[in-house]
Amino acid sequence: MDKTVGDLATAVAGIRDGMTVMIGGFGGAGAPIELIHALIDRFRATGHPHDLTVINNNAGNGHVGLAALIEAGMVKKLICSFPRSADPVVFTELYQAGKIDLELVPQGTLAERIRAGGAGIPAFYTPTSYGTDLALGKPVAEFDGRPYVQERWLKADVALVKAETADPQGNLTYRAAARNFNPLMCMAAAETVVQARRIVPAGDIDPESVVTPGIFVQKVVEVPKPQQEEDLNRANAVYPGAVS
Amino acid sequence: MTAKLTNNQIAWRAAQDIADGAYVNLGIGFPEKVAQYQPPGREAIFHTENGILNFGEAPPQGEEDWDLINAGKRPVTLKPGASFFHHADSFAMVRGGHLDVAILGAYEVAENGDLANWSTGPKGVPAVGGAMDLVHGAKRVAVITDHVTKDGKPKLLKRCTLPLTGVGCVTRVYTSLAVIDIESGRFVLREKLPDLSLDELQAATGAELLVAGAVTDLIVPEL
Numbered sequence A: 001m002d003k004t005v006g007d008l009a010t011a012v013a014g015i016r017d018g019m020t021v022m023i024g025g026f027g028g029a030g031a032p033i034e035l036i037h038a039l040i041d042r043f044r045a046t047g048h049p050h051d052l053t054v055i056n057n058n059a060g061n062g063h064v065g066l067a068a069l070i071e072a073g074m075v076k077k078l079i080c081s082f083p084r085s086a087d088p089v090v091f092t093e094l095y096q097a098g099k100i101d102l103e104l105v106p107q108g109t110l111a112e113r114i115r116a117g118g119a120g121i122p123a124f125y126t127p128t129s130y131g132t133d134l135a136l137g138k139p140v141a142e143f144d145g146r147p148y149v150q151e152r153w154l155k156a157d158v159a160l161v162k163a164e165t166a167d168p169q170g171n172l173t174y175r176a177a178a179r180n181f182n183p184l185m186c187m188a189a190a191e192t193v194v195q196a197r198r199i200v201p202a203g204d205i206d207p208e209s210v211v212t213p214g215i216f217v218q219k220v221v222e223v224p225k226p227q228q229e230e231d232l233n234r235a236n237a238v239y240p241g242a243v244s
Numbered sequence B: 001m002t003a004k005l006t007n008n009q010i011a012w013r014a015a016q017d018i019a020d021g022a023y024v025n026l027g028i029g030f031p032e033k034v035a036q037y038q039p040p041g042r043e044a045i046f047h048t049e050n051g052i053l054n055f056g057e058a059p060p061q062g063e064e065d066w067d068l069i070n071a072g073k074r075p076v077t078l079k080p081g082a083s084f085f086h087h088a089d090s091f092a093m094v095r096g097g098h099l100d101v102a103i104l105g106a107y108e109v110a111e112n113g114d115l116a117n118w119s120t121g122p123k124g125v126p127a128v129g130g131a132m133d134l135v136h137g138a139k140r141v142a143v144i145t146d147h148v149t150k151d152g153k154p155k156l157l158k159r160c161t162l163p164l165t166g167v168g169c170v171t172r173v174y175t176s177l178a179v180i181d182i183e184s185g186r187f188v189l190r191e192k193l194p195d196l197s198l199d200e201l202q203a204a205t206g207a208e209l210l211v212a213g214a215v216t217d218l219i220v221p222e223l
Helices: A033-046 A068-071 A091-095 A106-118 A182-188 A229-234 B007-016 B030-037 B087-095 B200-204
Strands: A020-023 A052-055 A077-078 A101-104 A123-126 A138-141 A148-153 A156-166 A190-200 A219-224 B025-026 B045-048 B050-054 B078-084 B101-104 B108-110 B140-145 B172-175 B178-183 B186-190
Touching: A020 A182, A020 B101, A033 A190, A052 A068, A052 B045, A068 A091, A077 B172, A101 A123, A106 A123, A106 A148, A106 A182, A156 A182, A182 A190, B007 B030, B007 B140, B007 B172, B030 B101, B030 B140, B050 B087, B078 B172, B186 B200
Parallel strands: A020 A052, A020 A156, A052 A077, A077 A101, A156 A190, A190 A219, B025 B045, B025 B101, B101 B140, B140 B172
Antiparallel strands: A123 A148, A138 A148, B045 B050, B050 B078, B172 B178, B178 B186
8 A cells, every 4th residue: 555646746636626625734833835835836837726615723824835825816715713823914805805705613613523524423512602603503402501502523625734754554643733633634534635744664653653544644745844834934935936 | 090910910810829730721922921920839731722731931042843832823842741632632621621720811701700802893803713612611710801901991891792702601800900709690809909999999890899708918029
């Protein structure tokens, strides 16, 4: 079994117009910048994919990564918990112009909806958001005397994920707090595409240390020196532009 | 209005109530200051929503690791015994009743324990982050805040006017003037600045302050 693909363009080739795409990361930590940029490259060359629904915790920062994907006009809807950042101008301007839809989801509910999608649980109840505007229209039920809000699973056509180490079977480890939403998104997408800093032979990752088992992963591409959103933003990078 | 506590002093007072070994989540911004003022001999374990337990202070400039950040997306360091976990586990810690204390900022707090701290209304881009999750599940949900707004209006009210973060969730409020518990839908005064009369404090508060038992002086070092 070999899930490795040779280049980024092949890795993201399965994303088509109108698809729902989960993108890992919390801010820049765990954000698969190179996979996102490869998708932008394809859009600039072919006009596709567009009208994407993107699921991420945030709405991008500066003019690289997710912000660049939004700036390119490829995203029609964003599902996230916190669409603010140090430099949120790209999303903010489109949102205020009514050119992008936003579904705001509390962060823990976002995580659990993605987990539920991957685990085959269509809905669940949570205390989060009870009595607030974000619970409007959602069923409420009482359990052991407390009210809870029903939330539905989230699934995606494709997940773009950043890992530290992968093997050809798709087993993954992550680095520090770059883990965040990535393992959950691997579970919740029909096709999970991973950029890993290094790909090692099967057996080199201690089974005790595997965080995402390969069953949740379909494609792996090696990106030995991944760019970090914070470094790019400190250099005022714009994609496509000065960064390669 | 007489003198009031600075944000650092409010954070100091809140830190005095955190037990050794407590698992604690501090909201982004002002609440992060609480970590600086742990009493000697006590060490809380801090949780951040993005998947770290037992993180420490910011690293020296130039030594930032951007995979090692807190919920405010600021770089942190690790303490011995730190651990990483994914977002679903992180919020299981939050909602599952495993955190001892969550300390949050506030736009408004009501005497029934309602909190408004995520939205000032329909203008701008709405953002909620983990606030609505954090107010459910921690054994104690405390708020640190100036007692009044920048315009001098009460932030402690009978009912919140801004969009709610959570219903009936706050149990203690540390303000620039007082320490107030919320019990059975009432503000119960515990401590106030020594030079402040009860009438003055009541005038700055948007709901009745109940005095049940001793009110002690709120004494905080210069910081």
